[in-house]
Amino acid sequence: MNKNRKTAVRWGLILIALALLLLLSQIFPQAFAIFNIFNLSWGQVFWILLLAWITWGSFKHRGIFIGIFASGLIVKIISQAYQLFNWTGYMYLALFLIALGGQLLAGEKMQVNVTVGKWDDDGDDDSNFSYSESAGKNGEKVAIDSVFSKSVRYIHNQELHKLDVSTVMGTTSLYLDQAKLKDGQAKLDLDAVFSKVDLYIPSGWRVQADASPVFSRFSALNPSDLALAAPLLKIDADLVFSQVTIHRV
Template sequence: MNKNRKSAVRWGLILIAIAIPLILSQLFPDYFTLFKLFNLSWGQVFWVLLLAWIAWTSFKNRALFFGIFASGLIVKTISEASHFFKWTGYMYLALFLIALGCQLLAGGSQLEVKMNVKTGKKDDDGTSLSYSESIGENGEKVSIESVFSKCVRYVHSQALRKLSVSTVMSPVTIYLDQTQLKDGRGKLDLDAVFSKVDIYIPREWEVQADSSPVFSRFTALNPSGLTADSPLLKIDADLVFSQVTIHRV
């Protein structure tokens, strides 16, 4: 079982496991009091689950600010429903300062890993772009991450071997039309959650895609006329509520 299939199976089991106690709490309200323990309504349960998803994906992508902030909102929702303590405006301010402080404290170690970092420029329409990138030796490995921001990236590596893209709730556009694959072979690992990803590749490239879309769409069509020695880009895509399109230029 490949990586993407394992991920899809894992998330499928998790979602089913979450649904089972929800059903049991309605079928047997007198015996199954999991959510009554916190006095959570169905809307609050949905909100907590959504925040938990955001927190998990944020921590996975090292976006500590969003992860800690979402976790704090989970505590706030449960505390209000259970009357553990009163959540005031100062609590929001404290949560913001804690999340920002932790992100700044973690920033030093991240900069040591990402030696070549470019952040922010203006698009033609004036939109501010924000992204993070890490480039390996000789441009063979390129890593792009985007969390809650618009990302546009031009890759000009002449010996690209592996491209890793991780995005959460972001519109991402990647241009590979000026890229050369090392020995005519390259690998793209793509993880997208609630995102729209557009990737532009040269017309002569062949694409072999292995995707595990969960409520997502992946589009990559090979044109006719490709030969056995055409450059090959293998794609492993793990998608959740996302749309990915491979364009040829």
């Protein structure tokens, strides 16, 4: 068995062992209660592992830009989980500049080789490098995370309270026209990096936006005839090289 094959087998066994530990932690949660100290959801763990794999592969093949950028996204996830500091849109810009500077210092050409499959022309199906979605109790909270993905999602929750959407180098279409807001109000936390996001909301909703766009475009104007008592969607958006469009239907 050659060296490369031995390395592949070793990592394969490690990954399978990690998967078995995860399965056992779900079947016997009391026995694995110690892992709660890490304060990370399964989605955050998935993202950290995925980004760590991208980082390792990028540095191995001298893809300095992607390696540094993915490492920075790991720091972002951990900082959010432990509330270490507030990650703003300008931090994405700083991370981009650091990654680009590191690539130039390394003297390597910047190459990004990602295979995501074929996207269907009708836009109804997903083609993903990475995609995850979760819903909280009674569907009040919905979280969507995607990397290098094209996704279309229809939200029909009748007591929607919180939305978390994070997309990196992808397109996301989110339909909320059949949803209802819990107590007439909900919040959308949106992080978009090199992405395009289309939000479809009922024409009778008000939008209150707090956006930090960096080389991005985002507009959330309300029609003049909306009543103050109309359902309110609060949007907190951090955007880097992205476009967000709100459609009223």
